[in-house]
Amino acid sequence: MARSTSKDAQALFNSLRSAYAATPTSLKIIDLYVGFAVFTALIQVVYMAIVGSFPFNSFLSGVLSCVGTAVLAVCLRIQVNKENKEFKDLPPERAFADFVLCNLVLHLVIMNFLG
Amino acid sequence: MADPENAKEATTLRYAFGNVLSFFILLLIGVLAFWIRLFSVIKYESVIHEFDPYFNYRVTQFLTKNGIYDFWNWFDDRTWYPLGRVIGGTVYPGLTLTAGTIWWILNSLNIPLSVETVCVFTAPIFSAFASWATYLLTKEVKGAGAGLTAAALLAMVPSYISRSVAGSYDNEAVAIFALIFTFYLYIKTLNTGSLFYATLNALAYFYMVCSWGGYTFIINLIPMHVLLCIVTGRYSSRLYIAYAPLVVLGTLLAALVPVVGFNAVMTSEHFASFLVFIIIHVVAFVYYIKGILSPKMFKVAVTLVVSVGLVVCCAVMAILIALVASSPTKGWSGRSLSLLDPTYASKYIPIIASVSEHQPPTWPSYFMDINVLAFLVPAGIIACFLPLSDASSFVVLYIVTSVYFSGVMVRLMLVLAPAACVMSGIALSESFSVFTRSIKFQLHGLSGSSQVDSGDASSSTVVAQNDAGKAEKTEDTAKERPSKKSKKKEKGIVDKPSLKAKIERRLLVLPFEASIFAILLLVLLGAFYVVHCVWAAAEAYSAPSIVLTSYSHDGGLHVFDDFREAYAWLSHNTEVDDKVASWWDYGYQTTAMANRTVIVDNNTWNNTHIATVGTAMSSPEKAAWEIFNSLDVKYVLVVFGGLVGYPSDDINKFLWMVRIGGGVFPHIKEPDYLRDGQYRIDSQATPTMLNCLMYKLSYYRFVETDGRGFDRVRQTEIGKKNFKLTHFEEVFTTHHWMVRIYKLKPPRNRIRGKTKKPRSQKTSSTTRTKRSAATKRNPWH
Numbered sequence: 001m002a003r004s005t006s007k008d009a010q011a012l013f014n015s016l017r018s019a020y021a022a023t024p025t026s027l028k029i030i031d032l033y034v035g036f037a038v039f040t041a042l043i044q045v046v047y048m049a050i051v052g053s054f055p056f057n058s059f060l061s062g063v064l065s066c067v068g069t070a071v072l073a074v075c076l077r078i079q080v081n082k083e084n085k086e087f088k089d090l091p092p093e094r095a096f097a098d099f100v101l102c103n104l105v106l107h108l109v110i111m112n113f114l115g
Numbered sequence: 116m117a118d119p120e121n122a123k124e125a126t127t128l129r130y131a132f133g134n135v136l137s138f139f140i141l142l143l144i145g146v147l148a149f150w151i152r153l154f155s156v157i158k159y160e161s162v163i164h165e166f167d168p169y170f171n172y173r174v175t176q177f178l179t180k181n182g183i184y185d186f187w188n189w190f191d192d193r194t195w196y197p198l199g200r201v202i203g204g205t206v207y208p209g210l211t212l213t214a215g216t217i218w219w220i221l222n223s224l225n226i227p228l229s230v231e232t233v234c235v236f237t238a239p240i241f242s243a244f245a246s247w248a249t250y251l252l253t254k255e256v257k258g259a260g261a262g263l264t265a266a267a268l269l270a271m272v273p274s275y276i277s278r279s280v281a282g283s284y285d286n287e288a289v290a291i292f293a294l295i296f297t298f299y300l301y302i303k304t305l306n307t308g309s310l311f312y313a314t315l316n317a318l319a320y321f322y323m324v325c326s327w328g329g330y331t332f333i334i335n336l337i338p339m340h341v342l343l344c345i346v347t348g349r350y351s352s353r354l355y356i357a358y359a360p361l362v363v364l365g366t367l368l369a370a371l372v373p374v375v376g377f378n379a380v381m382t383s384e385h386f387a388s389f390l391v392f393i394i395i396h397v398v399a400f401v402y403y404i405k406g407i408l409s410p411k412m413f414k415v416a417v418t419l420v421v422s423v424g425l426v427v428c429c430a431v432m433a434i435l436i437a438l439v440a441s442s443p444t445k446g447w448s449g450r451s452l453s454l455l456d457p458t459y460a461s462k463y464i465p466i467i468a469s470v471s472e473h474q475p476p477t478w479p480s481y482f483m484d485i486n487v488l489a490f491l492v493p494a495g496i497i498a499c500f501l502p503l504s505d506a507s508s509f510v511v512l513y514i515v516t517s518v519y520f521s522g523v524m525v526r527l528m529l530v531l532a533p534a535a536c537v538m539s540g541i542a543l544s545e546s547f548s549v550f551t552r553s554i555k556f557q558l559h560g561l562s563g564s565s566q567v568d569s570g571d572a573s574s575s576t577v578v579a580q581n582d583a584g585k586a587e588k589t590e591d592t593a594k595e596r597p598s599k600k601s602k603k604k605e606k607g608i609v610d611k612p613s614l615k616a617k618i619e620r621r622l623l624v625l626p627f628e629a630s631i632f633a634i635l636l637l638v639l640l641g642a643f644y645v646v647h648c649v650w651a652a653a654e655a656y657s658a659p660s661i662v663l664t665s666y667s668h669d670g671g672l673h674v675f676d677d678f679r680e681a682y683a684w685l686s687h688n689t690e691v692d693d694k695v696a697s698w699w700d701y702g703y704q705t706t707a708m709a710n711r712t713v714i715v716d717n718n719t720w721n722n723t724h725i726a727t728v729g730t731a732m733s734s735p736e737k738a739a740w741e742i743f744n745s746l747d748v749k750y751v752l753v754v755f756g757g758l759v760g761y762p763s764d765d766i767n768k769f770l771w772m773v774r775i776g777g778g779v780f781p782h783i784k785e786p787d788y789l790r791d792g793q794y795r796i797d798s799q800a801t802p803t804m805l806n807c808l809m810y811k812l813s814y815y816r817f818v819e820t821d822g823r824g825f826d827r828v829r830q831t832e833i834g835k836k837n838f839k840l841t842h843f844e845e846v847f848t849t850h851h852w853m854v855r856i857y858k859l860k861p862p863r864n865r866i867r868g869k870t871k872k873p874r875s876q877k878t879s880s881t882t883r884t885k886r887s888a889a890t891k892r893n894p895w896h
Contacts (some may be wrong), residue, residue, distance in 0.1 A: 008415045016416075020405040056377060062369060068363040075310055075360060078352045083406075083844075086308060086352060098310035102360060105314055109367045 031076045034070045041066035061113040067105045072099055140263055141250060148270035151649065152239040152280045155657035161235050161282070164659040166700060166717050168284035169707035171210055172234050174202060178215045182848060186211075187373075193712045194702060195695050195724060196746065204373045205720065209293070209326030210286050213237065238279040238288035245292040246270040249536060252299040255306055256499075256506040257541045260548065265540025271644070273651035274484035280657055287529055295533050297323050297333055298513070301357060302506045307731040308353035310360070317364035324369045331384040332530060334365065336516060338391035345398050355399050357864050362392045368370065387789070442568035476525035483651065484528050487803045488539040494708030495538030498545045514538055546637065550630040557627035580694055661704070663761070675759065678704065681752070681854035684847050685709035689750060695741055696774065697752035698765055699725055705752070714746055722779065729776030732769070732809045733783050739808040740842035742857055751857045755813045757826035757851040759835075764828065769809050797831040805835045812857055815840055820852070855856040 023031075044062050053059055079087050081096035087095075155164070163172050178186045189202040197334040218233045249269045254262035269275065278287040300316035303309075324330045341358045344350060366388070369379040381386055407412055481489055490635070492514060499507035514534040521531040625633075664676040685695065686709045695711045702716020715725045743751065756764035764771075777783040788794070788805040796810065804810060818824040818836040825832050840857075847856040 005425045009419060012415050012419065014413055015412045016404075016508060023407075029486070030848050034531060052223075060380060063368070064363055064367050068360070071359045071363050072310070075356045078356065079308070079310070084352060089310075092888075095310070098314075102364075105318070106364055106367070109364070109371065113371055115554070 024082075025028035027077055027081060030073050034073045034077075036111075037066045037073065041070070055115055057113055057115050061110045061115075064109045065106065069103060070112075072102050072106070075099070076101075119761070137259060139249060141266065144246050144250075144263075144266045147267075148243040148246045149239045150226070151652050152242060154280070154283045154653045156235070157660055158653075158657060159659050159662055159664075161232060162659055162661065163235060163284055164232065164280070164282040165285075166703050167283070168234070169701040170285075170717065171284050172191035172231065173703075173707040175211045175214050175218075175234055175397065176204060177202075178211055179218055180260075183212075183215075193710075194716050195708050195721065196714050197653055198713050198721065198724065200718065200720075202377075207286055207326055207328065207374055208372070209322060209324075210237070210284070210289050212325070212770060213241075213289055214284070230877065234284045235282045238283050238285075239281050239373035240494050241289045241292045242270070242275065242279045242337060245275070245295055245533075248295040248299055248541075249290060249533060252302060253537050253540050255299060255302045256504075256510055256537070257544065261541045261544035263540075264535045266542045268488065268539055268543075268644075269533060269536040271534055271648035271652075272485060272488065272532045273648055273656065274528045276648070276652045277484070278529050279658040280652070282659055286327045290323065290329060291529065291533065293319060293323035293326050294329070294333065294530070296412060296508075301337060301361070302509060304357040305353055305509075308356050310356060313356055313360045314364070316357070317361050317368060319362065320365045321368035321371075324365075324372050324375060329527075329530065330369070330518075332520075334369075335387050337361065338388045339516070340512050341391050341395060343508060343512060344505060345395065347508075349508075350398055350402065352399075354505070355395060358395055362388050369751050472526040473524050475523060476521065476528060480525060480528070481521075483655070485532060485535045485587065486647050487640055488535040491542045492535050494546070495540075495542035498541050499538070507780045510534070510537055510541075515680060543637065543641075550625065550637075553625040554627060554634075555632040556624045557630070575657055626782060668820050675761075675851055675853065677849035677851050677853035679708065681847065681856060682708035683751070685711055685752075685856065686847075688847075692748040694747050695750045695752055696728060696731070696746070696748040698728065698754075698768060700768070701752065701754065711750075714748065722775070726776045726779035729772035730780045730783055732765075732772045733776050733788070733807050735806045736808060736811060736840065736842045740859060745861075749859060750846070751808075751812065751859070753809065753812045753855050755830050755852055755855055757817065758820060759785075759815070761853055762828050764813075764853075765809060766796065766813050766826075767828065772809070795831070796829055796833055798834045810835070811838065811840060812843065812855060815845060815855075817852075843892045 006111055023100075041063050042057065044066065049061050076095055076099040078093045079086060081087075128860040129769050151518070152746050163169055173328040174186075177189060181189075186208075187203045187351055190199055191202045192199045194200050214230075214233050214237045217237065218228065218230055220235070221228050245268045246269045250262040250266035252262075253265040256622055275291060278285060297316060297319040300312055300319050304312040304316055320330070320333060323333060337358065341354060342596075344354055366379050366385070369385075370377065400555075404416060496511055498512065499511050514537075517527070517531040517534045520527045585799065594632045659677050665673050665675070682705065685705070689711060691694075691710075693711055694714065695709070696714045697705065699715040699717055699719055699830045702718075705711060705713050706716065715721075715728050719725060727742060727746070734742065753760075754764045755764070755766065756762060770788070773783055773785050773788055786792075788801060788807070790799050790801050790804075791836045796804065814826075814833050814835070815838070816822065817826075817833060821834050842860050844860055845855065848854075
């Protein structure tokens with residue numbers, strides 16, 4: 001039972017890896033950026049757990065800026081992905097411009113809230 | 116060959132004409148929304164109404180005089196003496212900043228409007244904007260025809276008029292516009308999947324958070340809708356784009372507003388949005404994995420993840436539940452809890468229960484406030500289901516939740532109004548289109564002509580059914596002539612409708628006379644609605660309540676301007692630093708108009724302070740004098756309606772003073788003031804009632820007016836008629852005895868002999884025990 005589940009797990013892992021290798025490079029770059037942002041957020045949470053949460057607004061703005069850029073990058077990835085039928089007539093430049101605008105608003109708010 | 120070109124030109128011309136017509140209709144709707152709210156300016160004068168708007172007016176005056184940095188950091192020491200109030204951190208700044216900006220823009224253009232004028236007319240202007248926002252929202256849900264109808268309905272709906280007449284300078288004036296606009300942007304993002312609209316949505320949500328505490332409705336309704344979409348299998352990537360940036364950006368922007376601050380992440384009102392944020396990420400991830408794996412592998416992944424993930428999930432949920440359960444209110448604020456459990460406030464927080472706006476509405480008030488819309492709403496709900504889209508499911512959810520909340524608090528009828536207008540607009544527009552379609556079909560059937568000059572989808576399909584040979588030609592002409600109402604339906608029809616669909620469409624056609632009659636009836640319905648709305652705006656909702664009018668028996672108009680008379684007397688005849696004590700209802704008006712420091716006001720943030728004033732009003736003269744003296748009070752103000760029959764005076768509110776005071780100081784017991792459970796002020800009243808400060812200050816010298824002391828509101832003669840005041844002296848009573856101002860007598864310089872014994876024997880026991888109880892437990896010594 002355990003052997004079959006571990007074999008299943010391995011087969012699953014291999015199929016995941018092969019499927020992911022087929023994605024285009026631009027999407028992989030976006031995925032890397034998302035991973036980096038989430039990693040930064042996790043580091044900040046660990047730091048807060050060690051040092052304490054004062055000043056709370058700085059902690060909140062730091063974590064939420066990382067989470068925010070991750071979310072926006074995922075939105076960009078959705079809009080740029082060629083396999084997505086819903087967005088096939090959206091030019092990728094427009095998607096990127098929207099991404100930049102939203103990031104600008106997000107970081108303006110962050111700068112104000114950082115204290 | 117010329118025919119299709121001419122047809123195309125005719126189409127674009129009709130299209131352009133339709134656009135221009137709808138632009139003018141929208142303009143007229145805006146003008147209507149503005150003008151219908153001006154009744155109070157015409158009947159009375161351009162004055163600010165009620166109580167809360169006076170506070171907002173005072174804050175706006177400060178903002179325009181001192182600029183925005185001083186406004187953010189303002190600490191107000193003229194209210195809640197001796198505590199003061201941090202205005203910058205406890206007020207929702209949206210309304211004052213909006214009015215201040217409008218005033219500043221107009222003044223820099225050299226249009227010298229006063230601050231008061233700008234404040235009075237802010238609400239009608241924003242209601243015009245709100246009706247345009249309703250047009251946009253309904254257009255996204257159903258189409259432009261429904262949009263115009265909904266906008267026209269919202270411009271006039273009495274429930275919205277009641278909180279946005281000219282002069283009602285309160286948060287809801289701009290908040291309803293922000294609410295509708297935020298919902299419009301959310302639906303637009305959901306329909307288009309554009310990140311640009313998602314950004315705009317977050318900014319509109321920020322404006323809503325700035326304006327009103329009701330923003331928690333948005334941040335709970337949108338996650339509910341997202342959850343509904345996920346559960347009903349309508350998850351799409353547009354849903355993710357509509358929701359996820361809103362949560363992150365919205366939480367940050369909400370935390371920027373000082374009133375909300377860290378509550379944006381720590382109170383239970385926002386937890387729903389975080390929970391759904393996590394859920395939508397899980398769902399998105401699952402869909403992504405499903406997309407890149409083969410079905411067999413996906414099944415394996417599911418079993419693996421479920422077995423491992425379930426354990427982790429349970430652990431996290433246990434921690435979360437333990438955290439939330441550890442706080443006594445489970446993290447919710449008092450007001451939100453009273454919304455979820457309507458009996459909560461009356462049990463635990465008498466202040467919230469005592470506000471008349473927080474009572475549940477009666478059935479007739481639904482008909483008064485939304486009139487005809489009350490039975491158009493179910494028709495609209497059904498119309499939303501044919502066909503069901505993300506946007507229409509959102510509107511259905513909105514109306515259902517707002518109906519529930521409006522049943523809890525009469526103040527929230529205001530949130531129901533836009534939803535009811537949207538639904539009714541959809542219902543009216545759909546029914547009109549069914550009837551006109553039937554009429555057109557019948558007309559063409561009568562004339563026998565196969566030429567279709569309407570562009571309506573069903574008539575074209577019916578004609579095509581009649582003559583299969585001409586089917587393609589009519590479908591082509593139908594394609595070339597989009598009318599603004601049936602654009603969406605046409606796209607479905609042109610792709611080769613099946614025979615079954617044609618038969619079903621045929622069944623939607625009604626007889627000719629019935630359709631004409633039905634259209635006439637619908638127009639009549641609209642006419643009744645308009646008549647009711649204008650009547651409600653003119654008679655019911657335009658009273659400024661600081662000026663009262665009544666008609667004397669010879670038909671003349673009699674004006675009661677006692678409130679402003681009293682405040683003017685205070686501002687001219689007292690020192691600038693004198694403190695005035697009254698019940699909290701009049702606090703805002705006193706600071707704004709009389710410019711004196713008050714002890715408690717309408718903000719009601721400190722229950723103990725209010726209970727102190729309530730205790731003082733319920734105690735006998737000496738105890739009350741001591742309480743007021745400890746608060747440095749110089750003048751006491753009471754409102755008395757017994758001479759003219761004004762029912763909202765302090766004697767009618769007195770039991771609430773007893774309850775609130777008794778909630779903090781246990782020596783005040785409500786049964787002491789009731790005779791056999793009945794509240795009376797005549798000769799059968801209890802001695803405690805006849806000796807309390809409120810009775811004495813209200814009825815001092817009242818017997819001099821008509822010899823008998825007949826109270827017109829309570830409809831009895833008063834119990835104690837001839838008495839003197841020992842610790843207070845009357846300094847001013849207004850023309851109709853509605854406002855009475857008393858001054859605290861200074862303490863005597865010498866006391867002859869030993870300490871005075873209590874004066875009258877029959878109240879000695881109660882006063883002595885009360886006094887000793889008061890001195891023993893007096894927390895100010």
